[in-house]
Amino acid sequence: MAVHPNKEGVHRHRLHVLARAVAAIIGGYVVTGLAVACLARLLPMRAAEASIAATLASFAIYAGIVVTVFSTRSMLRVWIGLGGALLLLSAIVSLSILAGGRL
Amino acid sequence: MKESFRQSMAWLHTWTGLMFGWLLFAMFVTGTAAYFQQEISRWMRPELAATADPVSATQAAMTYLRTREPDAESWFITPPSARDPVTEVFWQPKKEEGQPPTRRKRGETSATLDGHGHPVTVRETRGGYFLYRFHFDLHYMPVMWARYLVGAAAMFMLVAIVSGIITHKKIFADFFMLRFGKGQRSWLDAHNVTAVFALPFYLMITYTGLVTLATQYMPWGVMANYASTDTFFEEVFSGRADVPRSGVAAPLVPVSSLMVMASRSWGGAGIGFVKVANPGDSTATITITRAADTVIAARSESMVFAGPTGTLLDRHVPEGGALATQSVMVGLHAGRYAGWGLRWLYFLSGFGGTIMVGSGLVLWTVKRRAKLPDPAHSHFGFRLVERLNVAAIAGLPAGLAAYFLANRLLPIAMDNRAEWEINSLFFIWAGVLLWACLRPQRRAWVESLSFAAALFAAVPIVNALTVSRNMLTGLVTGDWLFVAFDMAMVTVASALAWSAHKAARAKPNATRGTRQKNKELTTA
Amino acid sequence: MIHILAICAAILGFGCLCAAMARHQKELLGRTLPSPVQQRFRTAGSTLLLVALVIDMTGLGTAYGTIAWFGHLTIGAMMTLATLKWKTA
Numbered sequence: 001m002a003v004h005p006n007k008e009g010v011h012r013h014r015l016h017v018l019a020r021a022v023a024a025i026i027g028g029y030v031v032t033g034l035a036v037a038c039l040a041r042l043l044p045m046r047a048a049e050a051s052i053a054a055t056l057a058s059f060a061i062y063a064g065i066v067v068t069v070f071s072t073r074s075m076l077r078v079w080i081g082l083g084g085a086l087l088l089l090s091a092i093v094s095l096s097i098l099a100g101g102r103l
Numbered sequence: 104m105k106e107s108f109r110q111s112m113a114w115l116h117t118w119t120g121l122m123f124g125w126l127l128f129a130m131f132v133t134g135t136a137a138y139f140q141q142e143i144s145r146w147m148r149p150e151l152a153a154t155a156d157p158v159s160a161t162q163a164a165m166t167y168l169r170t171r172e173p174d175a176e177s178w179f180i181t182p183p184s185a186r187d188p189v190t191e192v193f194w195q196p197k198k199e200e201g202q203p204p205t206r207r208k209r210g211e212t213s214a215t216l217d218g219h220g221h222p223v224t225v226r227e228t229r230g231g232y233f234l235y236r237f238h239f240d241l242h243y244m245p246v247m248w249a250r251y252l253v254g255a256a257a258m259f260m261l262v263a264i265v266s267g268i269i270t271h272k273k274i275f276a277d278f279f280m281l282r283f284g285k286g287q288r289s290w291l292d293a294h295n296v297t298a299v300f301a302l303p304f305y306l307m308i309t310y311t312g313l314v315t316l317a318t319q320y321m322p323w324g325v326m327a328n329y330a331s332t333d334t335f336f337e338e339v340f341s342g343r344a345d346v347p348r349s350g351v352a353a354p355l356v357p358v359s360s361l362m363v364m365a366s367r368s369w370g371g372a373g374i375g376f377v378k379v380a381n382p383g384d385s386t387a388t389i390t391i392t393r394a395a396d397t398v399i400a401a402r403s404e405s406m407v408f409a410g411p412t413g414t415l416l417d418r419h420v421p422e423g424g425a426l427a428t429q430s431v432m433v434g435l436h437a438g439r440y441a442g443w444g445l446r447w448l449y450f451l452s453g454f455g456g457t458i459m460v461g462s463g464l465v466l467w468t469v470k471r472r473a474k475l476p477d478p479a480h481s482h483f484g485f486r487l488v489e490r491l492n493v494a495a496i497a498g499l500p501a502g503l504a505a506y507f508l509a510n511r512l513l514p515i516a517m518d519n520r521a522e523w524e525i526n527s528l529f530f531i532w533a534g535v536l537l538w539a540c541l542r543p544q545r546r547a548w549v550e551s552l553s554f555a556a557a558l559f560a561a562v563p564i565v566n567a568l569t570v571s572r573n574m575l576t577g578l579v580t581g582d583w584l585f586v587a588f589d590m591a592m593v594t595v596a597s598a599l600a601w602s603a604h605k606a607a608r609a610k611p612n613a614t615r616g617t618r619q620k621n622k623e624l625t626t627a
Numbered sequence: 628m629i630h631i632l633a634i635c636a637a638i639l640g641f642g643c644l645c646a647a648m649a650r651h652q653k654e655l656l657g658r659t660l661p662s663p664v665q666q667r668f669r670t671a672g673s674t675l676l677l678v679a680l681v682i683d684m685t686g687l688g689t690a691y692g693t694i695a696w697f698g699h700l701t702i703g704a705m706m707t708l709a710t711l712k713w714k715t716a
Contacts, residue, residue, distance in 0.1 A: 037327035045424065047328040048339050053425035054324035056432070059313045063261050067269075070115045071108050093327065279645050279708050300704045303697045399690060435694070444630040445691070448698030455701070 016075070024069040027082040032062040034089035041096040109270050116266035120463050121488070123256035125495040128460045130256060132499055133238040134308075135453030136231065138438055138446055141186040143231030146588045147510045149570045150225040151189065155218030157182035158359045161377055163220025164190045165358055171214075172196065173383055176345075180377040182362075184394065189223055190216040227520040228510055234503075239316070242525065247319075254320045260309045267298060274299060287473060290466040297459040304452040305459070311436035314429060339426065351385040353411035358389060361413055365391045365406050372397040376405075385411055399440045401433035461496045468492060490539045490547070497551035498535030500599065504558035505531035507592075511562075511569045531558075545606065552603035559596035563589040629686030633679045633696065637703025640675030643668045645707050654715045676700065 039054035040047075065082075072078050106114075136143065145151060161182045168178045175194040183190055193213035217223050229236075241249035268274070278299060281292045298305070318325060322332055329335040362374050373394035381387045387410025393403040407417040422430070434440055438449045468489050475481050509527035513520055535554065539547040566589070567573040572582055574589035645651050647668035649659045660668075679699055683692035 033321065033323040036321055036324045040324040040327040048335065049425045051324040051328045051335065052429050054327075055317045055321050056314060056425060056429060058317070058321040058324065059258065059261060059310060062258065063265050066262050067112070067115070067265055070266075071111045097327075276648070276650070278704075279648070279651060279711055281708060281712060283712075296708065300708075301697075301701045304701065399694075440691075444628070445695050445698065448630075448695060448702070452698060452701055 019075060020070055020078070023075075023078050023082060024066045027086075028062055028065040028069060031065055031082055031085045031089065032058055034086065034093060035061055037093045038089050038096070041093065109272060112266040112269040116263055116270055117467065119259040119263040119266065120460075121467055123259045124460055124464045124467075125491050126252065126256045127260055128457065128464070128495045129499055130238055130253065131453060131457040131460055132503070133234045135450055135457060136503070137235035137238055138441075138450045138453065140231030140235045141184075142584055142588070143234065144187070144228075145230075145584055147228045147230040147507070148223075148225040149572050151217075151223065152572075153218065154185075154188045155183040155190070157184065157374060158362050160190045160216070160218040160220070161362060161374070162357060162359045163218065164192050164216050165220075165355070165379070167214070167216055167220040167222075168192060168194065168379075169382065175382060176380070178377075178379040178382055180379075182374050182377065183218065184373060184396070188218070190218070190220075192216060226510070226515050227517075228524055229521045233506075233521075233525055242529070250316055250319055254313065254316055257309055257312045258320075260305075261313065264302075264305055264309060268302075271295060271299070287466070287469045290462055290469050294459060294462040294466050297455050297462060301452040301455045301459075304449075305456055307435060308453075308456070311432040314432045315436055317429075346381065346386045346388075348381050348384045349386050352383055353385040353387065355379065355382060355387060355389065355410045356408075356413040358391075361389060361391055361406075361408050365393070368406075369393050369397070369404065375403055379410065382410070387411060388416065395434075395437075395439035396442075397440065399434045400427060400430040401437060401439070402430040464488075464492045464496065489544050490536070493539035493544075493547045493551050494532070494536035497548070497555050497599075498532045498539070500595070501535050501551070501555035501558050502528040502530075502532035504555065504562055504592075504595075507562045508558065508565055511565045545609070548606040549603050552599050552606060556596045556599035556603060559592050559599060562592040629682060630695065630699065632686070633682045633699040634702050634706075636675050636679035636682060637699045638706045640672045640679060641700075641703045641707035642710070643672030643675060645672075645711060647672060651711060654711070676703075679703070 036054045036058045039057065040051045043050035043053055045053065068081075069078050072081070161180055164180050164182075165178070168175070168180075172178070172194045174197040176197055177195045179193050179195075181191040191213070192215075196212060215223050215225075239250060239253050240246045241252065271277075277292075277295060279296075281296050282289055313320065318332060325332050325335045329338075358377060358379075362377070366372060366374060373396065374391055375394035375396075376390075376392035378390040378392075379387060380390070389408045389410050390405050391408070392405040395401065395403060402422075405419045406415060407419075408414060409416055438446065441449055468485070471485055471488075472478060472481075475485070506524055506528040509524040513523055513527075517523065535551050538554075539551060542550060563574060566585075567575075572585045574586050576582060577585035577589075646655075646660075647665045649665070652659045652665075680693070680696045683696040683699065686692065687695055
């Protein structure tokens, strides 16, 4: 990572890193959880199997999101991506639960 | 970030590796040791020499339980095996009417028996089992917190592995590259080599480790389909609902016949577990579970028999699909299915992982030290990492040796003896941390590594002075456990002594010219 | 037993793969070998690693053998590296 030699640059750099870390760790966890819930509801197998299959995949999904957050050039794209995923997945899960079945 | 994908992955790898590096080191050390937890436990209970026949031992254990807790809700019996000569029993006491379940201490609802159903009279110790539990439950903290910490560490490790693979662009060209005496480059080579040589193992062990506690870390898959995790577990895992006692007494059939029949139907496999629900009642059931050392899947098959008649009521066969995959993943992590050859391969891979994590931690400081504007006055973060490195890499092994020494040296009749063995481990570990903070960095490494080496070298000596079984008697009588254990202690002591020697002879801080060159190095 | 056989195949296999690399040829022989020779070493090496897998799967079972194979590869790679270091010390 490019290191700025002046104090203000260092400060900005640290905030930047913190923002990425928060996005990756917390944002990533939330999106992963929603993705897992979606998979659990939508996978075409019996409920217990779908729940477990989704859970097994979760860590790969989470790792993928973290790597993506840290390799995306612009922080704005990170927030848009996470936010968009959050909205889309929440919508799917909510609709699926409203539509009934399984739970 | 304005740099390339590979560069950002190099950054990510460095920081995910560092943040949980010390905890991961401890997890690797104890997890690796846990592959031989039964052997360690047997070494720590040298009074136990005999083996026991699992069937007669279980029958004798039932007699003991009938005398001690005839009204219990259920008895649980772990029969002896080739690697563990004792019978472990515990029970769920009868619930008192109208009273909330009381939290009984571990010792009040469990016992360790010999092959004749009598409680063993050996020194109180948690043996190798403690190292296994520490691996995910840590110590001195609520188990839930520990598991969250350990899970976070594992997740960081998974990201570290992925980012490490992405950033190590010359993974094939540099496969056999190990240069000695080149400072930072040598540490990087060591880290790369140990990382790449057992890469499939690390990927497997990290992912399956997360899967083992997946419902705690990611309950959302279950919660999306079930009102609560309890309803999920009931649907999938409980065989029969718990039936209350009928009050009609009925003696149990001899469990030995059931064990023999179950074993035969499983092609001669051993018995891992026996559960008796409502013992002595007409509603009693006996559940016999197959031993873990015969199939990879962690959840073994079981057969449920009626207690008074021995009629087969139910069989739990392996599940299919996702549930089977999960069961196999947990089984792969625990490695209980492994025979001797594969068990040693697991152990060596785990040891490789320990070196990988340790060399990564040292590499971080070596790399940073080259970039320090003034090596004599580094900033707090750097000094902290240096001290924690010594505490982890030299301190934990020293603590481990202290654990073994305490087992031999603490008075046999002492109160809370097992707890004090464990406290000794942490006491010595903390001592090394303190020492590392007080001493100049290079001296700290040399002295701490030498200290750990000395403690390990002391183990066979103290053992020979306090107990009648040791490496020499072992060679004569074929007591291979004691031969192997002493050899392991000597090997570890030698490795630590060699490391201390190398640390003492390491080149002093790089001159400005070399530091300038190091600045231009990028991670391979 | 099977473990020893498979480890031997793995050591030989990684030995060939190591010998196929110009960098290590220079270390061991002081010169590089011609390209067709390198290619043959690479083929031999990969084949031997697969032979190790076949040994493991035949002798230990499909699943168990595959798992053991990864461990044997680790040992094979380690022993090859140790030999390389010893020969070039």
